[in-house]
Amino acid sequence: MTSDEDAPPGRATTASADPTARRGDAPPPRHSSLVTPPAVAVADLARSYPLGAETVRALRGVTFEIPDGGYVAIVGPSGCGKSTLLNLLGVIDRPTSGSVVVRGRDVSAMGDRESTRFRLLNVGFVFQRFYLMPMLSARENVELPMAEAGVGKGERAARARELLDYVGLGARERHRPSQLSGGEQQRVAIARALANRPAMLLADEPTGELDATTGADIIRLFERLNADGTTIVVVTHDETLAGATRRRIAMRDGAVVEDTGP
Template sequence: MSGGLSGGASGAAAAGEVVLSARDVHRDYQLAGETVHAVRGISLEVRAGDWVALVGPSGCGKSTLLNLLGAIDRPTSGTIAVRGRDIAALRDRDATAFRLRHVGFVFQRFYLMPQLSALENIELPMAEAGVARAERRARARELLAYVGLDARERHRPAELSGGEQQRAAIARALANRPAFLLADEPTGELDAATGAGIIALFARLNAAGTTIVVVTHDGDLARAARRVIHLRDGHVVNEVHA
């Protein structure tokens, strides 16, 4: 497709270049008066074109790590760098702008804006980035066509099936040509057949050069990834390359 799916805003990454790196990252938070050590000294690198699956039991720190990598959350200590730029120390305004232009988020429960149509949902991040109306509408249509929803652009989320909602959410995540895609349990709310469709979409995206980090319990999704990192109690316990 024209303009590419990702890497646009931050410049096209050369294959194999380190896009994302975490060094000795810790994240503690308070829960009911107790300190929870969600992430305990994790280090990892994600290269351009990688597809990394973070797996592990509930509460092992996968989602927390994903939030840290996407600058939604800040580490208690350690550094997280995107193409050498430390994002852990960004102020809220800069972190927001960073998420807008460099990160594509996909959530388990899709989280599309219920009051907007599929097309408008995809336009939303572009509108925020100041993309002209005609241009963003054209790209949104292009992305909808890419994820197979071109006939559903005027539908509201409530009028779409779970799989269609997740496809629209993936299209939204790609809107500003992010450096990488972060997905938290993207098949968690879907049946096996629909989930398989989403996995196939991820594979197609990755094949087209999109860097993906996905948190999942879904064995099929993990097996589709190039690298699988196992986490337990906030630590990386092993890593398997496909």
């Protein structure tokens, strides 16, 4: 069993109020006193794009649920629709048809302003490239999403330090990205993704820019995060990372062809 001391910063413990409650965001609806809604559910999801006189069907008929605390790898060849699916799960894009429900809310029906706010407070992103602000320190980079969410300066500085401690970079909070290794930059990016206590963490090829040893460090960090209760969905070609997850969804030509879930 994970101890309170091992839980990621901001996670609820037996002695604290639920810190996953969002500032200015209603809690997810309860279907019953015994049933918790899934972290994300998609139903008959389709996404098409015009390409000249043709239509590209990037996704077709995708349906699945990921329970709260799930750890899922989405795998498949390049161009099969993995990143398109991740963008829909992360409320970056909207489906052509079908629905995406995150924490009990249908995000596919949200307007631009509502979806932007929802994404900021409920979804954390980690990318193959780290996208850190080069002139800011590690701590300042982690603070950025909290500043956008309206968190006070003192509170966001304290949480950023807690998160950097959690990912093993507490001693390097003042370092700029150019002073950090690739693995360290990815750890900062993961800490930044966790800043607003998201419902789930979405990672697109998070080990793609890293050597095998550094990639293994990131995989262990994801395993720790998931053990501490974080819902994680990764898109990856890295078989080591995919093998470390607890469920694999395989895609081909925009459709799910295998799902080892739930």
